[in-house]
Amino acid sequence: MTTQAAPPTSVLMGLIFKARLHVDHVAAAVARNDENVDRYRMILADREAHMTALLEENARAGGDASVIPPAADIAQVDIPDEAAELLALIRDDAGQAQTNFTDAALSATPYQAQLLAAIAACVASHRAVLA
Amino acid sequence: MSQDIAAAAPDGDTLIAALNAAMAAEHVALWAYGLVTAFDPDAATDVTAFVGNHQALRNVVADLLVRAGAVPVSPEPAYDLPFEVTDPHSAQTLALTIESDCAGAWHGIIGATTDSDIRAEALSALTGCSIRMVTWRRYRGDTSLTEPFPGTTTITP
Numbered sequence: 001m002t003t004q005a006a007p008p009t010s011v012l013m014g015l016i017f018k019a020r021l022h023v024d025h026v027a028a029a030v031a032r033n034d035e036n037v038d039r040y041r042m043i044l045a046d047r048e049a050h051m052t053a054l055l056e057e058n059a060r061a062g063g064d065a066s067v068i069p070p071a072a073d074i075a076q077v078d079i080p081d082e083a084a085e086l087l088a089l090i091r092d093d094a095g096q097a098q099t100n101f102t103d104a105a106l107s108a109t110p111y112q113a114q115l116l117a118a119i120a121a122c123v124a125s126h127r128a129v130l131a
Numbered sequence: 132m133s134q135d136i137a138a139a140a141p142d143g144d145t146l147i148a149a150l151n152a153a154m155a156a157e158h159v160a161l162w163a164y165g166l167v168t169a170f171d172p173d174a175a176t177d178v179t180a181f182v183g184n185h186q187a188l189r190n191v192v193a194d195l196l197v198r199a200g201a202v203p204v205s206p207e208p209a210y211d212l213p214f215e216v217t218d219p220h221s222a223q224t225l226a227l228t229i230e231s232d233c234a235g236a237w238h239g240i241i242g243a244t245t246d247s248d249i250r251a252e253a254l255s256a257l258t259g260c261s262i263r264m265v266t267w268r269r270y271r272g273d274t275s276l277t278e279p280f281p282g283t284t285t286i287t288p
Contacts, residue, residue, distance in 0.1 A: 042276060042277055045279070046279040049279035049280070050279060053280070098258075102254060102258075105250065105254055106250050106254070107247060110241075110242045110243070110244075110245065111242065113241050113242060113250060114241050114242040114282075114283075117241045117253075117257060118238060118257075118279075118280040118281055118283055119279075119280070121234070121254070121257045121281045121282065122261060122278065122279055122280065122281055124261055124262055125264065125276070125278075126277060128265045128266075129265060129276050129277060
């Protein structure tokens with residue numbers, strides 16, 4: 001039986017859930033070690049830094065950390081076998097993240113807005129790296 | 132977009148200062164890109180495009196300032212460089228520094244206002260800087276092309 005993570009309870013928590021999924025994807029992509037691995041490594045380092053900052057901000061804001069799913073077992077992460085399809089998935093994740101973080105930054109508190117905006121700008125640069 | 136821009140910040144002076152910091156950064160960018168072209172002619176096509184980007188950003192921030200009832204800072208005749216530019220590599224580093232400085236200025240606006248329209252303009256500008264930084268890191272042959280929090284770090288040559 002599979003257990004499902006509790007639904008996100010705030011905008012920040014929603015971003016954390018999505019970031020966790022994307023980190024899992026790109027970590028699995030790095031483990032695949034295909035021709036794009038150097039680009040995936042670069043992206044993984046940034047996305048892990050984002051996760052750390054988001055978790056710190058969640059703690060600062062008094063959010064419930066107990067509902068946040070842990071990093072997945074890389075071997076169990078479902079990613080495409082084909083390198084081109086995997087690249088498309090990681091690129092799509094970056095696009096989704098840019099949209100989500102941009103939208104959230106527009107209405108967040110000033111401190112959170114700066115954090116979310118920097119992450120949005122970073123994932124936009126990932127799209128450039130993956131183009 | 133809000134007509135009362137100065138009122139969009141808890142402290143209107145903070146927003147005006149942030150907008151003028153971006154204005155100043157854009158003036159520097161437009162001046163310094165002239166040097167980049169001189170020392171790295173192979174990058175001329177990108178420089179032309181990026182100068183167009185920064186001209187547009189300068190006009191955006193000037194408009195925001197005027198609508199806030201503030202006076203945009205004027206460009207200086209010339210600027211001191213943070214390091215000597217003598218060859219393509221140092222010109223590329225200057226370009227990276229320009230973009231990083233502009234990113235920092237636009238990032239500052241996001242924290243200085245609650246107006247979502249101004250934030251959207253600033254975030255769009257920050258994103259553009261972040262993408263142009265990838266271009267300059269590619270020119271430099273950097274191993275790492277991105278940074279996790281653009282607008283919050285300083286480039287060192």
